[in-house]
Amino acid sequence: MDPLIRVENISKSFGGTPVLKEIRLDIRRGEKLAVIGPSGSGKSTLIRCLNGLENVDSGTVTIDGILVESTRSVAGRVGMVFQQFNLFPHYSVLNNIVRPLMTVKKVGRDDAAAMARSLLEKVRLAEQKDQYPGTLSGGQQQRLAIARSLSMAPDIMLFDEPTSSLDPELAFEVFETIQHLASSRMTMVLVSHQMNMVKGFATRVLFLEKGIISFDGSFDALIGSSDDRIQRFLRKIYQ
Ligand SMILES: Nc1ncnc2c1ncn2[C@@H]1O[C@H](COP(=O)(O)OP(=O)(O)OP(=O)(O)O)[C@@H](O)[C@H]1O
Ligand SMILES: [Mg+2]
Structure with a gap:
């Protein structure tokens, strides 16, 4: 079967400095891919290329055969x-989901509200539905950001260090939410430095x-790899 995401020889430079060098990567439907590596190695740039947030200099990204040229x-x-939650601060928790459903997906208000309630239930935020994002904990804000993304019913979810701005307890709550999603058929790509999260999540790891x-x-x-660079990286992360 053709891969859902096909990355063919993509390169990307910033100001003359190469950041991605002829990357080839096929991601199958349903795969749970984790991307790790040193800071500045191009992880964020790579996943931003997958949804058109970043334009490649050469090569192509296709999703289901469709060329990714822009978001x-x-x-x-x-x-x-x-990592940053990018919520709408002036909308209630419920409306953070309802409004995009109405404007982007053209769902009627009542249906949007019902869908939003059920998603909030799923990320355990039902009780906070009338609060504003500013009054939520970091973990709650991130779970709302996840619920809002899910409301668009994507085939693919990309996470760029979703827990790195959270303390361990809140990070764990978000991790549980992602872990729960990972049991679904959705195709997921996660950039994370948190190896317990990578271990619990990934069916495949890229360094x-x-x-x-x-x-x-x-x-x-990965853990058993004899590559020096990987072992040094792992020692640093686990120390
Ligand atoms: N918009 C930009 N303009 C200029 N340079 C950029 C831009 N985005 C990324 N870079 C540079 O590209 C390189 C790779 O950045 P990227 O954010 O992809 O790394 P990363 O692996 O995600 O790192 P981290 O683990 O710190 O998040 C870095 O040297 C960064 O400074
Ligand atoms: Mg990054």
Whole structure:
């Protein structure tokens, strides 16, 4: 079967500095891919290329055969959750989901409200529905951001260090939410430095280094890798 996401020889430079170098990557439907690697290795840039937030200099990204040229080309199919939550501060928790459903998906108000309630239930925020994002904890804000992304019914969810701005307890709540989603058929890509999260989540791990994928395999194979660079990276992370 054709891969859902096909990355063919993409390169990207910023100000003359190469950040991604001829990356090739196929992601199958339903796969749970984790991307790890040193800071500045190009992880965020890579996943931003998957939903058109970043334009590639050369090479192509296709999703289900459709060329990703801008966020518009994959609108509604790819959801993304960032380290920063990017919520609408002036909308209530409920309306953070209801409004985009009405404007983007053209869902009627009552249906949108029903869908929003059920999503809030799923991320355990039903009781907070009338609060404003500013009054939520970091973990709650991130779970709302996840619920809002899910409301668009994407086939693919991208997470860029979704728990790195949270303390361990709140990070765990968000992790549980992502873990729960990971049991679904959704295709997911997660950038994270948190190895317990990677371990619980990933069916496949990429190690990105200086814009090149230097490892592509299972979590166990990563841990057992004899590559010096990977072992040094793991020691630093686990210390
Ligand atoms: N918009 C931009 N303009 C200029 N340089 C950029 C831009 N975005 C990224 N870079 C540079 O590209 C390189 C890779 O950045 P990227 O954010 O992809 O790294 P990363 O692996 O996600 O790092 P981290 O783990 O710190 O998040 C870095 O050197 C960064 O400074
Ligand atoms: Mg990053």
